[in-house]
Amino acid sequence: MTNELSNVYIDEDGNLQFGNQYLEEIEQKQASASGLMFLKKNVYVLILRKMRKKIEILRLFMDKSCADWYSSMIIKLTLNSEWSIWKNKFCKSFANQGWNQVTYALLFKYKDGSLVDYAIKKEKLLLDMRTSIDTGTLVDLIAAGLPGFVLEKINRQSMEDTVDLFNEVRKYEHLMNKNKNGAYTRYENQKIYNKIEERT
Numbered sequence: 001m002t003n004e005l006s007n008v009y010i011d012e013d014g015n016l017q018f019g020n021q022y023l024e025e026i027e028q029k030q031a032s033a034s035g036l037m038f039l040k041k042n043v044y045v046l047i048l049r050k051m052r053k054k055i056e057i058l059r060l061f062m063d064k065s066c067a068d069w070y071s072s073m074i075i076k077l078t079l080n081s082e083w084s085i086w087k088n089k090f091c092k093s094f095a096n097q098g099w100n101q102v103t104y105a106l107l108f109k110y111k112d113g114s115l116v117d118y119a120i121k122k123e124k125l126l127l128d129m130r131t132s133i134d135t136g137t138l139v140d141l142i143a144a145g146l147p148g149f150v151l152e153k154i155n156r157q158s159m160e161d162t163v164d165l166f167n168e169v170r171k172y173e174h175l176m177n178k179n180k181n182g183a184y185t186r187y188e189n190q191k192i193y194n195k196i197e198e199r200t
Contacts, residue, residue, distance in 0.1 A: 051083040069093060105129040109145035115169045115176060118145070123162050139165050150175065 056079070069090075077085060105125035110118040122142045126133060139159045143151055150172045159165050 052079050054083045102129050115173055116166055119166055119169050
């Protein structure tokens with residue numbers, strides 16, 4: 001065993017340990033090859049325990065159908081299999097493969113609140129839908145969900161990135177939730193009224 005390894009894995013009494021785990025009391029000098037083999041074996045056992053805990057914890061977050069999947073995987077794979085195998089099988093089994101996410105992302109439009117918040121959320125939805133989407137299409141799809149009077153004020157040719165769109169949209173935040181006279185719209189008045197009612 002090298003000096004570096006012995007400093008890490010041997011305590012002041014000469015006993016073999018890993019972290020807070022006491023592995024073996026060494027009463028006599030062992031050959032370095034057998035000591036290293038013993039250390040590798042015990043480190044592997046600790047890693048295996050951690051993987052097994054991850055697999056067991058996974059069960060706690062599952063509903064009925066997922067719990068049935070978990071039970072069948074215990075039979076197929078056992079608890080001693082690697083965590084990466086479990087993770088891959090879980091993702092393949094339960095990944096969203098339908099059209100709901102796609103249609104929601106494409107049809108998501110600004111309703112109220114901050115224009116920048118809308119644009120950031122729409123960008124995330126679109127990137128979750130397809131990470132390989134090109135920047136121009138991403139900007140176009142985000143802009144398409146903006147209110148018409150805001151969209152008309154934005155020069156499409158100058159939008160090279162979503163950051164450009166976010167900065168441009170930020171300029172028009174003051175137009176939202178206010179009418180021509182500067183008074184809040186009925187929707188905003190209703191929100192204020194509801195807050196007052198909650199306090200009384």
